[in-house]
Amino acid sequence: MSIFSLASKITFEPANFLSMLKYMGLGMLVIFIIISIIILATVLINKIFSPKKKKDENQ
Amino acid sequence: MDILYKNLSEFTWQQVVMIAIGFLLIYLAIAKEMEPSLLLPMGFGTLLVNIPHSDALVGPIKELYEAGIANELFPLLLFIGIGAMIDFGPLLTNPKLMLFGAAAQFGIFFTLAMARMFFPELDAASIAIIGAADGPTSIAVATTLGSGYIGAITVAAYSYMALVPIIQPPVIKLLTTKKERLIRMPYEQKNVSKLTRIMFPIIITVVVSAIVPQATALIGFLMFGNLIRECGVLDSLSETAQKVLANLITIFLGISVAFNMTAQQFIKIDTLIILGLGLIAFVVDTAGGVLFAKFLNLFSKKKINPMIGAAGISAFPMSGRIVHKMGLKEDPQNFLLMHSIGVNVSGQIASVIAGGIILNFFG
Numbered sequence: 001m002s003i004f005s006l007a008s009k010i011t012f013e014p015a016n017f018l019s020m021l022k023y024m025g026l027g028m029l030v031i032f033i034i035i036s037i038i039i040l041a042t043v044l045i046n047k048i049f050s051p052k053k054k055k056d057e058n059q
Numbered sequence: 060m061d062i063l064y065k066n067l068s069e070f071t072w073q074q075v076v077m078i079a080i081g082f083l084l085i086y087l088a089i090a091k092e093m094e095p096s097l098l099l100p101m102g103f104g105t106l107l108v109n110i111p112h113s114d115a116l117v118g119p120i121k122e123l124y125e126a127g128i129a130n131e132l133f134p135l136l137l138f139i140g141i142g143a144m145i146d147f148g149p150l151l152t153n154p155k156l157m158l159f160g161a162a163a164q165f166g167i168f169f170t171l172a173m174a175r176m177f178f179p180e181l182d183a184a185s186i187a188i189i190g191a192a193d194g195p196t197s198i199a200v201a202t203t204l205g206s207g208y209i210g211a212i213t214v215a216a217y218s219y220m221a222l223v224p225i226i227q228p229p230v231i232k233l234l235t236t237k238k239e240r241l242i243r244m245p246y247e248q249k250n251v252s253k254l255t256r257i258m259f260p261i262i263i264t265v266v267v268s269a270i271v272p273q274a275t276a277l278i279g280f281l282m283f284g285n286l287i288r289e290c291g292v293l294d295s296l297s298e299t300a301q302k303v304l305a306n307l308i309t310i311f312l313g314i315s316v317a318f319n320m321t322a323q324q325f326i327k328i329d330t331l332i333i334l335g336l337g338l339i340a341f342v343v344d345t346a347g348g349v350l351f352a353k354f355l356n357l358f359s360k361k362k363i364n365p366m367i368g369a370a371g372i373s374a375f376p377m378s379g380r381i382v383h384k385m386g387l388k389e390d391p392q393n394f395l396l397m398h399s400i401g402v403n404v405s406g407q408i409a410s411v412i413a414g415g416i417i418l419n420f421f422g
Contacts, residue, residue: 010177010178010329010332012176012177016175017172017175017176019175020172020175021172023172023420024169027413027417028164030270030416031161031164031409031413032158032161034270034412035157035158035160035161035405035409035412036158037266038262038266038267038408041262041263041266042150042151042154043154045258045259045262046151046255049252049254050252051250
């Protein structure tokens with residue numbers, strides 16, 4: 001096993017960083033959208049299924 | 060007498076290095092208690108597969124790998140156990156905390172861009188998911204994308220998860236002022252109904268799967284485990300999932316990951332770069348959560364202690380506890396635990412979603 005075979009797949013192409021920026025932006029956007037939907041759904045189920053307060057029978 | 064030294068003479072220096080790495084993993088697991096349930100089987104497996112002509116490599120370990128990792132079964136089964144362990148109560152009390160879980164996934168996408176400078180697209184995507192700070196997700200995504208670096212990715216993911224107490228505090232301190240770290244966040248105890256707890260895993264599964272179908276198995280198994288916990292009629296199954304199932308799968312997962320820890324696959328400069336990128340992922344994840352909290356504070360009347368953003372990294376429950384401890388260190392009366400654990404479990408959900416998004420982009 002030569003030192004070159006140890007690093008057979010390695011290349012250094014800084015330009016590739018820029019080509020991934022769209023995935024960075026899109027990925028974070030999609031995560032925030034999904035999490036926002038989950039937050040809304042959670043608020044909704046909290047409201048629908050919240051424990052009902054017992055009314056004071058004296059009133 | 061040949062039999063005594065024939066096989067010994069066939070050791071290569073790379074195999075000797077790998078055996079040393081195996082010893083190191085076992086040492087870290089036992090002496091330093093770093094993720095022992097996984098690092099110990101991995102360390103021992105590393106010994107088994109790096110003996111010249113080892114029958115373990117071509118026999119049981121290969122079979123276990125094919126049966127449980129190549130088809131993603133072990134990570135998914137482990138998710139049932141993890142789901143059964145998680146209490147989403149703090150999150151259900153304050154759902155807005157989930158935003159921090161989303162922000163703390165930034166490290167994944169930043170590392171994707173960094174890794175792409177060195178590696179082909181699919182390998183870069185697999186390496187980026189180390190930032191999920193969640194071993195099963197890392198293994199499942201790397202396997203689906205067919206990365207040849209599963210061994211290095213798994214070692215990085217689990218090692219850095221164990222090193223969260225060392226990695227996160229300096230990053231948090233660097234990005235926050237003492238005044239910010241002293242911000243108190245009173246916890247309002249709210250009752251969460253049983254029905255809400257039951258509906259939550261079901262709705263999360265439907266919402267996430269409908270938008271990112273590539274995450275269906277990951278989120279589905281996680282939430283299935285949680286449903287077993289919360290339904291109230293399967294206590295025995297819940298206990299089994301949390302303990303017996305999780306432990307059993309962890310043993311098999313650890314030892315079969317070692318299939319990718321042979322000298323030929325692991326002793327590469329690539330491995331060092333992957334370890335470096337994994338560290339970047341954890342640091343940027345932490346920074347992402349903290350900076351997002353600081354950003355929200357610009358508009359919010361009720362100030363948020365930005366340290367809780369760091370708990371969005373997943374690495375449950377360690378990260379949440381670290382933030383809590385840091386809060387207590389600054390002010391012994393500042394109890395951030397419920398908030399930080401809420402953020403922490405949201406990080407678990409967000410990291411699975413991030414895994415699904417990566418699979419959607421590159422799978």
